[in-house]
Amino acid sequence: MSTVIPSSPEPKASLKARILGTPSAGPFLVLLAFGLIFALTNPRFLATHNLSIILQQTVIIGVLAIGQTLVILTAGIDLAVGAICVLGTIIAGKMVNLGYDPVLSMGFAILVCTAAGLSAGGLISALRLPPFIVTLGILGILTAALRLISAGGAFAVRDPFLAWTGNTLKLGGFVLTYGVLIMVALYAIVWYLLNETKWGRHVYAIGNSPEAARLVGIPVRRHLLSVYLAAGLIYGIGAWLALGRIPNADPNAMQTANLDSITAVVIGGTSLFGGRGGLIGTLIGALIVGVLRNGLTLAGIDPLWQDLVTGILVIIAVALDQMSRRRN
């Protein structure tokens, strides 16, 4: 009936098997391949100046994708990512322009973003509404509200603290922004939470099987609430990073942030069905998108091709995920 697996009690996996078994190996190879192609076709691609630009361009989507990863790991999806982030920039910008203390303004803006994440989580966990619908609703509400608040138009935000994340520093000849450092720190912290703590374990468990999670005593609804809260907090920090890149609060900005963040997560190998994948993959996924944009721009290729290639990558990533699930 079942085949016997001939094995010693505890076989050591070979290096090759271990690499192939790592979920982020595939995305990493894709990143490497694109990097190689661009490096070979254009000497400017590998210049430290250019690599630094790629990182800076990846910062916002890279950070938003952290929150998106958490949500997708629980088998949810967040369509309000961009709207919540823009909400943060508008609140912080408005307050500073009204003369409030910039630290207080940014802190308050991050708090409001966290509250927005929390209310999404509350609707999803308490009323058991599908995440897709709840976040789509929040997207609509916020988009309209933001245009009302800012009377439709974008406005400049001139404040050294709000723009601080865009300041550069030199690290061994490599020019980085504080925003890049914040992104790396956020990845490290959330990676730790996901992989080394009970909280992260339970995120995976809920994404795998909410029923099993409930049966083993995990407070599923409370845990979901904490995931959306953490995501909202991360989007709020993303708002600060966005102001550092472009000192502008624009209610019409970041309209592609939802799809871009989902793209990074999916290309990074995290399953849309929840419970599989991880943050390293997402970072690589965000970098793939960044490298692709940069490389194609350097080569003088029409930007439409970027979206086309990204689209193909998303479909391939989802197809691979489906296939591996079916095999199991």
Place this chain on the structure above:
Amino acid sequence: MSDVNNSQSMATTSAPIVLEARNVTKTYGHVTALAGVDFELRAGEILAVVGDNGAGKSTLIKALTGALHPTSGEILLDGRPVNFKGPLDARHAGIETVYQDLAMAPALDIASNLFLGRELRAPGILGQVFRRLDKKRMREEARRAMSELKFRLPSIDNPVEALSGGQRQGVAVARAALFARKLVIMDEPTAALGVRETGQVLELIRSIRERGLAVVLISHNMPNVFDIADRIHIMRLGRRAAVVTPKTHSMNDVVAIMTGAATA
């Protein structure tokens, strides 16, 4: 065949009662699921619960594990009345349940599943302040639990979804055995398994008994029941029709009692 097995069953007749139900009823409107059922489980025994569909087996088990509230009657654990508010209460009291769908996270590895919801934290600051999991210790404990139960697995680091049905069932049973302090309840543990895997799981159930835990086995599979049970609790029409042993009764006798064609 019966005197080959059950080397331990002699001890169980005089062993203390671990879990007991007295005159438990459960009604849903006009429907009576349990019509005053008694139940007793003795220390260190494997008690099979059999009965036709609708005889009240699963309602009885749910009442015992706190998954539902009896309409009336009493449930006692170690002679003391208990009132479980839910399955978690029963777990805290030392009763582990192996569910039919196994309650596992398929993409997580075996060790993670064994400790799911009961993860161990690292000692010292790392665990207390940084909330770090003690993955190494969980892996070691998982390995020890599997080898104590003499259950062989390719590797403890495999995700559960890479295992066969029997191996998965083995992990679920091991989890129950690892954490149960008093008894383990198993709902149709061999229902989806092939012959060889069924044998492995039955072996596991025996190892649990050897560790001094009592086992309640709900099963439709008469040969399995006769192979492994010390006593057989027969449900009929929401009541306990009889308790027999594989030594005194045949499979035909048990089926006859189940269907009401005979009495014990």
